[in-house]
Amino acid sequence: MINLKTCRKKIGMKQREIAELLGISTRAYQTYELGEREPSLAMAIKIADFLCVSIDFLVGRSDDPEYKKYVIQEQKRLFGENKSEEYYDKYYEEHIKEIIEKNFLQYKSLLKVFSNLGEK
Secondary structure: OOOHHHHHHHHOOOHHHHHHHHOOOHHHHHHHHHOOOOOOHHHHHHHHHHHOOOHHHHOOOOOOOOHHHHHHHHHHHHHOOOOOHHHHHHHHHHHHHHHHHHHHHHHHHHHHHHHHHHHO
């Protein structure tokens, strides 16, 4: 995944933090970032969703990291192109907020689990 490290650095997270949120070992994540192993399709989708980029961008098939185009394109494909651009912009904003909130809640619950482990 050619652009994985770039995306991680852009959001300012450590490999360990992303691996925890994805539910994989740090070493597994490192092998993806170094190109030593390829993730399963399900994991690639999970990584792309978490980083808010397309899989094409992660693997170097696109120079465009914008997830927005992908989300709007999928909405148009599923529901037709008869909606206004404002509708698609609003949908995208709501979609991103939902992803960020979900990831934040997962991160908070993981932090709680790990802090509880340290107390035992």
